[in-house]
Amino acid sequence: MDIHILWVDDEIESLKSQFLFLEQKGYKVEGVSNGYDALDFIKENKVDIVLLDESMPGMTGIETLSEIKSYQSSLPVIMVTKNEEEYIMEDAIGAQITDYLIKPVNPNQVLLSIKKALDSKRLISEKTTSEYQKDFRNLFMALSSVNTAQEWIEIYKKLTYWELQMSKSGSSEMMEVFQSQKSEANNEFYKFVSKNYIDWINNPEDPQNPILSHQLFSKKVIPYLRKDKTTFFILIDNLRYDQWKVIKPYLLEYFTIKEEDSFFSILPTSTQYSRNSIFSGLLPKDIEKRFPEEWKNDDEEGGKNLYEDVFLKDQLKRNKLENIKAEYLKITNNHTGKQFEDQIHNYLENDLNVIVYNFVDMLSHARTEIEVLKELANDEQSYRSLTASWFEHSPLFRALKKVADKNLQLIIATDHGTIQVKNPSKCIGDRDTTTNIRYKHGRNLQFDDKDVFAITEPKKAGLPQPNVNSKFIFAKENIYLCYPNNYNYYVNYFRNTFQHGGISLEEMIVPIVRLESK
Numbered sequence: 435m436d437i438h439i440l441w442v443d444d445e446i447e448s449l450k451s452q453f454l455f456l457e458q459k460g461y462k463v464e465g466v467s468n469g470y471d472a473l474d475f476i477k478e479n480k481v482d483i484v485l486l487d488e489s490m491p492g493m494t495g496i497e498t499l500s501e502i503k504s505y506q507s508s509l510p511v512i513m514v515t516k517n518e519e520e521y522i523m524e525d526a527i528g529a530q531i532t533d534y535l536i537k538p539v540n541p542n543q544v545l546l547s548i549k550k551a552l553d554s555k556r557l558i559s560e561k562t563t564s565e566y567q568k569d570f571r572n573l574f575m576a577l578s579s580v581n582t583a584q585e586w587i588e589i590y591k592k593l594t595y596w597e598l599q600m601s602k603s604g605s606s607e608m609m610e611v612f613q614s615q616k617s618e619a620n621n622e623f624y625k626f627v628s629k630n631y632i633d634w635i636n637n638p639e640d641p642q643n644p645i646l647s648h649q650l651f652s653k654k655v656i657p658y659l660r661k662d663k664t665t666f667f668i669l670i671d672n673l674r675y676d677q678w679k680v681i682k683p684y685l686l687e688y689f690t691i692k693e694e695d696s697f698f699s700i701l702p703t704s705t706q707y708s709r710n711s712i713f714s715g716l717l718p719k720d721i722e723k724r725f726p727e728e729w730k731n732d733d734e735e736g737g738k739n740l741y742e743d744v745f746l747k748d749q750l751k752r753n754k755l756e757n758i759k760a761e762y763l764k765i766t767n768n769h770t771g772k773q774f775e776d777q778i779h780n781y782l783e784n785d786l787n788v789i790v791y792n793f794v795d796m797l798s799h800a801r802t803e804i805e806v807l808k809e810l811a812n813d814e815q816s817y818r819s820l821t822a823s824w825f826e827h828s829p830l831f832r833a834l835k836k837v838a839d840k841n842l843q844l845i846i847a848t849d850h851g852t853i854q855v856k857n858p859s860k861c862i863g864d865r866d867t868t869t870n871i872r873y874k875h876g877r878n879l880q881f882d883d884k885d886v887f888a889i890t891e892p893k894k895a896g897l898p899q900p901n902v903n904s905k906f907i908f909a910k911e912n913i914y915l916c917y918p919n920n921y922n923y924y925v926n927y928f929r930n931t932f933q934h935g936g937i938s939l940e941e942m943i944v945p946i947v948r949l950e951s952k
Contacts, residue, residue, distance in 0.1 A: 437552060438480050439463045442472040442498065443487040443514070455541040461548070469493030473501055481509065483532075483551055485544070488515030499531065510551040514539060559603035566596055566608060573615060577622050583630075583644035586623060587696045590939045593619060594676045601815045616939075617911065624910035624937050628887045631701065635717065635896045645697040645946075647849070648711040648896075654697070654946050655845055656753055663950075664782050664842040668789045668830070669712070671705060672934065673821075674851035676814070678945040680822040684831060685846075688838035689949035696943050701895065701908055702873040703850035703934045703941040706730075706738035709790075712849060714745035715752070717896030721745065731900050732868040732875045746788060760786040765793075771829030778833040782840055791830055814854060817932065844949040852932040853940045855914035858925040859885040861907070862918060871914040871928055872935030877903040885913050887937055909936035 439461050443449060446465040453463045464479075466472050468490060475481070484502060488495035499511055510532040533547045549557070569592075576589055593616055600609045634643045645653050655667055675696065699708045700717070707718050710729075714721050722729040725748075728741040743762040750756055761784050765771045774789070781787045811817040825831055834844065855871070859882050867876030874881075881888070886907040892899040897906060909915055914933060916924045934941050 437461050437482045437548075439483055439485065439548070440472060440475055440479075440481045441465045441485040442467075442469065442490075442495075443485075444468060444490045445487075452539075452541055452544060456545065456548075459545060469495070469498030469501065472498055473505065476502060476506060476509070483510045483512065483548060485512050485514055488513055512544075512547050512551065562599045562603040563608045566600070566612065569596070570611070570615065573619075577619055580622070580626070582642050583634075583698065584642075586626065586939070587644070587943055589619060590675065590696075590943045593939070594679065597676060597814070598679060601818075620911045620938050623939050623942075624887065627701075627937050627942065631887075632889075632894050634698075636894065646711075647697070647700040647708045648715055648717050650697055650712050650847065650946065651715050651749060652753065654695070654847075654948070656755065658843065658845070658948060659755070659758065659786060660843075661758075661785060662841070664784060664787070664840070665845065666781070666787045666789060666834075666842060667845045667847070668791060669709070669847050669849060670791045670793070670830075671709070671849050672852050672932075673846075673848035673945065674940050675943060675945050676940075677818055677821045678846070678848075678947065680818045681825040682947075684822075684826055685834070685844075685949060688835055688952065689844055690952050691947060691949050692843075693948040695946050697847075697946050699850035699942050699944055701889075701897075701937065701942075702870070702875075702906065703936065704870060704873070705849055706732070707897075709739060709742065709849035710745060712847075713742045713749065713788075715749040716745075719893055719896050719898050722898045724748075729898070731898055732870075733866040733900065742790065758785040760784060760788065762788045762790075764790040765830070768829065775829040775833040775836070778836050782837060782842070789830075793824060793828065793830075811932070812930065817854075838951055840951060842951055845947070846949070847946045848944045850934050851938075851940045851942070851944050852934045853912055853936070853938040854930055855928060855933050856912040856930065857914070858916050858921075858929070859909065859913045860918055860921065861886075861915040870933075870935045871909075871916065872933045872941075873906060873908045874915055875904065875906050877901065877905070879905055879907055881907055881915070885909060886915075911938060 437460070439456060441449060441453070441463060443465070444467050446467045449465065453465065456463050464475065466475055470493060472484070472486070476484070486495050486498060490498070495513060495515065499513070502509060502511060512533045512535060513531045514535045514537060516537045532551045535543060535547060573589070573592060576585070580586055580589060596612055597616070600612055633640070634646060637643065638649065659665055700711055701707070710721055711717060716724065725741065725745070728744060730736045730738050742764070746760070746762055750758065750760060761781065763774060765774055771791070811820050861874055862880040863874055863876045864878050867879065868874055886909055889895045889897070889906045892904060892906055895906070913936070914928055916928070
């Protein structure tokens, strides 16, 4: 085992039976009687964990703890004390103790505390592996019998749960097994979407259908608007379900969840289509018809998301809500975010505040372009970690904390998710074909049928059709579409980047959450 324990206590001679017990368990135990000797010992010897008496003459336990942490901040320290005063515990916790034991302690208490400190990762890994192995067959059976969108939502939630647990456990072997099962799930999900998508679009009242982008506002926002409670609808772009799960704990310190649900992004799972549909309450072909000047097709010049506020006002008017006091704000950089933070109290005068926060989209696209970000977010776990770190320190979170004690409700959603692409597929198109690597829109498209879902009559899928030969194709699973010209360069350039536009659990099944102030 080769675990070295340093026990620091001014009555060290009285602990011989404790030493003997731990040595019989395979630990090597050294004892010193004061803080000064403890520091000298740590500087000169390998120490894996320290048991530290709180009440010692000379340098106290708290003072010794502070010195240990300043020298070796990651060294686990278990405080042992007779004193149950609250301020002592608070001082020790503030100084980052690993655990806290009250004298008299028995050997098994000490052993358990040491195991928690040193073996927790191994124990968690073993427990996670064991539990996932039990659930593996259940998930396998569920994949072979899933028939509804709601069942897919539940499967994706379960897969996300295990992915987050696996990332904590650090079991690379089981993570490979999990990734294989998730890939299988995405393949089955692709078949499900390909089979049912056109029906969802053309039979919107079918109770088996998922809520789609253009239905989100009418079903998940408008019914909850109230004159006596300010509502913030915050759309964080590209926010996947797993990313929601890692920022959720920060919000739960200040807000209570009233409803946590998911909806399906429309195809293509891209900002131009899904977000415009959310704010307009219309499918893209109907936006084009109603707003011919504002809507831009893929092959047209001009910004594709410049009129979200116009679309939102029109949707509110169609729902007889033109008299509510509503404000729309898009935050695309830290400066605008800081302004929002500084002025957050002014927004409490409105009935509805719609905030689009573009950080995650900037991150995912910048990651393709900037080598530093490729290093920072080179896999799913680091991508989640980066999202959590951003949110914790963002102007958005600071702003929400400022008004958390007010009478408000918070609705958090997104437009679509992203997937880390791995496998290239060749695609040929004319000069007007879109450049997106998860979907293509154009004429004369040539592609591998097994890699994409093709829609040859876009209007049946609620999509514009600029000319009679226009068609859409959507890549499945983690496939990305590359042209034959300079093929190998683009294959390497885009591999392992996070993209959107196609069909995957990560891109299509996204969160919609309603919270209220505590």
